[in-house]
Amino acid sequence: MTKEKLLLLDGNSLAYRAFFALPLLTNDQGIHTNAVYGFTTMLQKILGEEQPTRILVAFDAGKTTFRHNTFKEYKGGRQKTPPELSEQFPYLRTLLDAYNMKRYELDMYEADDIIGTLSRQADEQGIETIIISGDKDLTQLASENTTVYITRKGMTDIEQYTPAHIEEKYGLTPLQIIDMKGLMGDSSDNIPGVPGVGEKTAIKLLTQHPTVEEVYAHLDDVKGAKLKEKLIANEQQALMSKELATINRHVPLALSIDDLAWTAPNTEALFELWRELSFKSLIEKSELAVTDTAEKTAISLAIIEHMTDEFADTMAVHVELENEHYHSCEILGMSFTAGETSYYMSFEALQQAEDIKAYLADETKTKYVYDVKAQKAALSRFGIELNGVVADMLLAAYIDEPAQNLEDVAAVAKRYGYNEVQLAEQVYGKGAKRAIPEQDVLAEHVARKALAVWHALPTIEQALREKEQFDLYSTLELPLAFILCDMECAGVVVNEQRLIEMGEELASKLTAIEQKIYALAGTDFNINSPKQLGVILFEKLALPVIKKTKTGYSTAADVLEKLQPEHAIIDYILEFRQLGKLKSTYIDGLLKVVHEGDHKIHTRYQQALTATGRLSSIDPNLQNIPVRLEEGRKIRQAFVPSREGWKLFSADYSQIELRVLADMADEANLIEAFNHDLDIHTKTAMDVFGVAQEEVTSNMRRQAKAVNFGIVYGISDYGLSQNLGITRKEAAEFIERYFESYPGVQGYMQTIVEQAKKDGYVTTLLNRRRYLPDLTSRNFNVRSFAERTAMNTPIQGTAADIIKKAMIDMAAALREKNLQATMLLQVHDELIFEAPPEELAILEELVPAVMEAAVALKVPLKADAASGNTWYDAK
Incomplete structure (x- = not known):
């Protein structure tokens, strides 16, 4: 006999969680779907893991509840539900109907009260119950038979609250959660509590006296004159807050747990809804699962x-x-x-x-x-x-x-x-x-x-x-697969001792930086803890708060960068993070994947992954080794030839994406600059600022470079202002002057988007396609991203196709000339080889020549080559 298990879901709470956990998603008709999608993935996971026999999803019936009779401002101050979420509630209800799940709401009561009442009924019958919500108020319902699942990050990261877990986490019983809320309040529900009493103080008080009423009956035991004053002044508010936080477990429901039997979804109805909402991955997984049950x-x-x-x-x-x-x-x-x-x-x-x-x-x-x-x-x-x-x-x-x-x-x-x-x-x-x-x-x-x-x-x-x-498939991707196979099998030798030494050097630097941070902070703390760092920066040092998160102050990189002028500690924290990541991710990470037998790293190339056609590498990812920091570049010192006396040889395309842009946009000024081998960033600075070559300053060139590369990725005035540290207005003027100087580029951007809207896709020079259904989205942000993708994919994708073609031609050239040189790695626009010293002179001519002849553009391709004892030296 199947064991009874009741699943109770807090519909409103989970819908909100799903909506804010996922980026805005839309289907082909522009209907927002992220809340429904997040809710569905959570449901699929829970159903698979828990296999319930009874299910109910409870919803709030309206804004007014019996609690408003006690406190008019209950849940006051909450922001209005975003319209992008409101439009999804009808689809959520359709989803639940397709799952054959009971859903219920009742005037004047909240979903919490419905769940509380049904979980009490189940508890009395000894039925195992799982409650799922994003609201910790429901943890008061935990019991021997009832576990409360609270969603944390996303929708599938869940913390399970049992009486034992609540005891371990707070030192309280489930019912004392109500008393804790009475004392500390709950800002999300606008429950006031006692001003100045936080979670730690509330728990401390309840550890001494188990209820709010008992705390007030023993006020003489409370230590601290200020705390006692606050408690005395807010006694009625504390008792009211406890009442507001208490879930009503005796609601007059029109159903009972006997009405909640569940066996399986209506697969046909579910797939029909998923198709309407464009949930392709869910359809594929589920349809295959259904197929697999058939003969x-x-x-x-x-x-x-x-x-x-x-x-x-x-x-x-x-x-x-x-x-x-x-x-x-x-x-x-x-x-x-x-x-x-x-x-x-x-x-x-x-x-x-x-x-x-x-x-x-x-x-x-x-x-x-x-x-x-x-x-x-x-x-x-x-x-x-x-x-x-x-x-x-x-x-x-x-x-x-x-x-x-x-x-x-x-x-x-x-x-x-x-x-x-x-x-x-x-x-x-x-x-x-x-x-x-x-x-x-x-x-x-x-x-x-x-x-x-x-x-x-x-x-x-x-x-x-x-x-x-078919040509793209048969003459580019298929031949390339054999070359990538050879490269993966060959691997590249890593000098483990050099990596260990670099790790020790970084550890020493990190210790020194750590001490400087402690000195400036006036205390030791865990620098890697955002919570502790937030307290130091925004409370102890009183720096201006830039952004807050649900858990406190934001200490993200963009926040710290804005704070750099405010205090010397910020530079050290940023450096500490950079060097810490270098050590853990790249030094320690690379050491873990060096094979004992041949002391090589055998990265694996993912050829069928990216939408642009770019190769990516994993186990390890060699394309992400940071090269902007000198310490990052030094990691390349550990990559060495496999044979004594051999050298590593590197060849890198120069500004390949800008050259592709010049060709695709048919922009005369860019074409002329590349054909005359001018420094493209200096030329752009001359055109945009209206100055002679000798008048271009390093800052002008830096700004021109940011625009040149930003344009390839459809940069906005906001994005450029952030990159250059200038105002949005200045950035907009800069982009405007750029387009005046290079009108062909602006024309290309407009034409490519218009054509993509007609075709539904964009193509590269070698006819690789990327489909862009979001170009017709009614959501401005989603549509704008698709438009930027339409602009940059042909450029990025063509650059990817070119280096793939160069790899095929290069492998053929090495065979034809019967060279010992071996192609080892492809990293972005760079090819790395190992070769005996007597072949270096041949490679210096051969490799750039082959790479530059890979495809014919309106501008010349250019590849720079170098060699050395390590990958670092070959740059």
Whole structure:
């Protein structure tokens, strides 16, 4: 028999939490959806974890409640509900109806009172109850049978309040939460309490005497004349505040817990609403889960240990990986199919099967795969070659729609009409329950993945042909995957001793800065604690408060930067944070991922991730090593060649995005400047400020540089004013003068947005697309962001395409010249190689020449090259 479990949700509180936890989201019709989306993700998580048998969502019925009879100003001063949230409440109610969940509200009462009454009924019957809210008032309802879940950050970070937790956190019982509120008040509900009594004082008083009434009955025991005065002066207010904070647990409800039975949602209605609200990721996950409960079409499957005569010259191949990282990947098995019979082979059998290894290595036997880079790298670790791959379902799907879910073969296959694959978690389980299944289950799962590749790939490739994107796929992304695989497998050597020394140097600097901060603060404190830092800055040092958060004073970087002129301590705090992050994230972080066997870092490139086409790297992320600080640049000293006497060689595109902008905007003044090899920032300063070259000051050039790069990202006058420390009006005038100097750029910005609104997407030079549905949003902020994205994506994306093309051409040039030099890393617009010293002269000519010839623009591409004993020296 299923154990009874009641789930009670505070609808208004959770809707507010969801709304403010997520950025404004809209569907294709411009309807705001962030509150509904956050509420839904929380519901999905809770339903999966708790599996309740009864559910009710309680709402506040109106602004006036019985508490207003006691105190007219109850909940006074609350800001009006944002219209972007108000418009979502009807959809929230529709959502709950689709979930088949009871919802209830009652005039003159709050959701808290409805929940309090139902939880009392459940408690009396010994039914386990979960209450979910963003309001800590409800923690007074915690009991042996009732746990109160309070949302913290976002919607899925939850703190569970039981009587034991309340005892540990406050030293109080759940019912004493009411007394605590009576004494300290609650600003969110405009409950006054006793002015000057905070949480610590309230808890201290209640530890001595358990209720507000008892505290007043023993006022002589209260220490501190001022505190006693406050208590005496506000006795009636304290008692009233306790009354206001007390949840009514005997509300005359028109339902009881017997009316709240719940089994499952109306899937059809739920999906219809999700489709209307554009919740694509939820639909994909849930539809797949539903599909996986249905019977799959039977497949013809053979478990083999050697090749059979039925192996075709073209087959889909799938290698099932437990982990994609080069040094820790495990191969569980693999499958081959040409659409009829599927063949499965365990990894143990593969290691002994020389005929299969030969088939995999044979260039003339063509293969279709999902994620060739991961599969080829994993096999290479065990000395097995994978050649002849002519199609990659992951890359094809990524080019067709960069924003789709590409995490799983099943998700991608379903998008293209093939529904015969199970989600991985259906086969392996989740979390602690994850386990490799029996061979017959695993064999069928892997075989279905190969079949999905076989059936879905032609559909995706046809879509690419129709959109004229097949060349981008077949001549750029697919060849690049093999190059990236080689780079990941090669890795780059790291001098661990140098990293350790840098860590010690930084630790010493941090200690010195720490002492300076303590001296200026007049006391020791935890510099990494925003709360303690806030007290020091805004109370002890009395600096002006710039911004407040729910938990106190904001000490975010932008706040500290505004405070720099106010006190010398700020510079030290900013430096302390920068150096602390360098040490923990980059020094200590890199040391953790150096492989013991070869002392190398094998970063993994994510080729099918970004909407612009840029590569990103993880495990570790080498693209985020900060280079603006000298201490950050020094981290590159630890990257060294793998062979004695060899050098590292680096080549970096110069101002590639500005050159692409000049080409795309067809801006004559920019084109002329680049064609005459002028310093573009000096030229911009000359044009914008109307001065001769020799009159351009360093500050003028700095401002011109900020505008040049800002324009690429659709910078606003506000953004530029923040970057340059000037007024918004000055920034607006600066941008206006820029567009007067470069009218082609302004024309490009306007044209690209107009065209994108018509097409629904923008394209790069090599025809990569980014779809922008938010261009038609009725929300100004959402639409503005989409417009800026429309302006900068063709530029960023084309720059990404160019360096990818350069990598392919470079790999071919190294092979053609039979050089020993190896391409090791790609970081932003930079390529890093290692090479013997006798090849450096060749590389100095070859690499820039190849990079500069990658594509033809109206302006020349320029690549700067250097070499040295370390990556730092090669800059």
